[in-house]
Amino acid sequence: MTTLFDPLKLGKLELSNRLMMAPMTRSRANDVGVQPDYVAEYYAQRASAGLIVTEATNVSPMAKGYVRTPGIYTDEQIASWRSVPEAVHAKGGKIFMQLFHTGRIALPDFLPNHAQPVSASNVRAKGQNYTDEGMKDFVEPRALTTEEVKQTIQDFATAAKNAVEQAGFDGVELHAASGYLVQQFLMKPVNLRTDEYGGSLENRARFVLEILDAMSAAVGAEKVGVKFSPAMPFNDIQEPDADDMYPYLIAQLNHKGLAYVHVGDHANAGWHEKLRPLYGGLYVAGANFTQERGAEYLAANKADAIAYGVKFLANPDLPERFRQNAPLNEPDFSTFYSPGTKGYTDYPALG
Numbered sequence: 001m002t003t004l005f006d007p008l009k010l011g012k013l014e015l016s017n018r019l020m021m022a023p024m025t026r027s028r029a030n031d032v033g034v035q036p037d038y039v040a041e042y043y044a045q046r047a048s049a050g051l052i053v054t055e056a057t058n059v060s061p062m063a064k065g066y067v068r069t070p071g072i073y074t075d076e077q078i079a080s081w082r083s084v085p086e087a088v089h090a091k092g093g094k095i096f097m098q099l100f101h102t103g104r105i106a107l108p109d110f111l112p113n114h115a116q117p118v119s120a121s122n123v124r125a126k127g128q129n130y131t132d133e134g135m136k137d138f139v140e141p142r143a144l145t146t147e148e149v150k151q152t153i154q155d156f157a158t159a160a161k162n163a164v165e166q167a168g169f170d171g172v173e174l175h176a177a178s179g180y181l182v183q184q185f186l187m188k189p190v191n192l193r194t195d196e197y198g199g200s201l202e203n204r205a206r207f208v209l210e211i212l213d214a215m216s217a218a219v220g221a222e223k224v225g226v227k228f229s230p231a232m233p234f235n236d237i238q239e240p241d242a243d244d245m246y247p248y249l250i251a252q253l254n255h256k257g258l259a260y261v262h263v264g265d266h267a268n269a270g271w272h273e274k275l276r277p278l279y280g281g282l283y284v285a286g287a288n289f290t291q292e293r294g295a296e297y298l299a300a301n302k303a304d305a306i307a308y309g310v311k312f313l314a315n316p317d318l319p320e321r322f323r324q325n326a327p328l329n330e331p332d333f334s335t336f337y338s339p340g341t342k343g344y345t346d347y348p349a350l351g
């Protein structure tokens, strides 16, 4: 019977347990996407995870949708990341970088020369985004040209190469969740394109599949994971055909030899039960997991690993706390996205 503390072979890596630290934006970078030194300490404190996935990292200047988020497309950004995998490896851990483009969730405030955000088409998301000047409404995006779509696919491949070959990460995770650009292409009401990237379900899925192929060609498929969050209630996600789209995507991914597929079932809508049986590779289940529920999923072969978000944020030694059935630290929501080390590197470990 598999437990949370069993090792796991992921590509060529040997993970020491089956707890993944879920990707979490922490907004500690400077305005040009360069990480401060103490980011290495934050991740190294959490190196006892079987696998860490970093905060979502911008693949290009137009990808940025949140204050103080890091990038991986300039030499200075790449250099600022190097100490992170180094520090995690020194403590025996493994770490992937999550790559994203926020598409229509970006605000002009975050983009070069206050540019209009881009998306699959010009459909504005309902809702607001955080800026240092307060909450602001999402704006109408501009549809990427077909040529720009192909360039964006290349941006993900270049970012993957930068992360693995230059910064020293063990792999990369494509962020295809949470209503950002990749998921915007999947959404029928948001993707009104008439080229090969819009219209039919197969055409709307083409963007994510081509990005994964390009990232795999750049660094090797066994170093590439992907995260989905079907029909998540966030960022105005509307997926009327999710029941058809995600089984189709999983069927396509069965041939790609990826490191893993990570699914966040944020509304507990039965997505793991639907998708896990369809996937032949490693399946990581995430969102709303307690230790008990994670153990139950692994024992019943409903997942190969479990992603923990907030619990890892607040408990740098989460695997050890689970082993000992020790109490967990409470998260401080007020410092999730605040600059500085408070609420970042100061959560205590046991003892």
Ligand SMILES: Cc1cc2nc3c(=O)[nH]c(=O)nc-3n(C[C@H](O)[C@H](O)[C@H](O)COP(=O)(O)O)c2cc1C
Binding pocket: 022, 023, 024, 025, 026, 054, 055, 056, 098, 175, 177, 178, 227, 264, 286, 287, 288, 289, 307, 308, 309, 310, 311, 336
């Ligand atoms: C502070 C914070 C930041 C997050 N940032 C990201 C992110 O950058 N990329 C991502 O895929 N998910 C992000 N998430 C979602 C988590 O990866 C995870 O799916 C979610 O927290 C649910 O898991 P949990 O119930 O174990 O916390 C974030 C969550 C939190 C709490």
